[in-house]
Amino acid sequence: MNQFNKNSVVLLVLLLAGVIVACNRRDAEETAGTSRVIKGLYSYGPEIKSFTDCEEGREYWVTDSAKTLELAYSNFNFEKPYEPVYVEVECHMIKSDSLIVSADFDSTMVVTKVLKITKEIPDGPCN
Structure with missing residues (x-):
């Protein structure tokens, strides 16, 4: 019985270590600036620029480094701000600045290219 308890403790420690490594790796990937294509809903207005990833449901603050996303959004001539649109963009994630409104979001999505x-809004997880 004592051997069973030791094995259980070792197994639990290994499991927890694996979870910690996986979480740290994901955080490192988000802050490493690795470029990727992401699909979801983008909303823009005077105070908030946000993106919701359709697959994961995570919400990001948006910075438009290409200066084309905000322009394309404004060309829709919405009557009121914050109307969601479906976008596919090339971007990378960085840690949100704790001194501005983006601190309310897990990460900041830096858009480098607008693909669509x-x-x-297509049927599926975004709808």
């Missing part, structure tokens, strides 16, 4: 933007 449309008012029509």
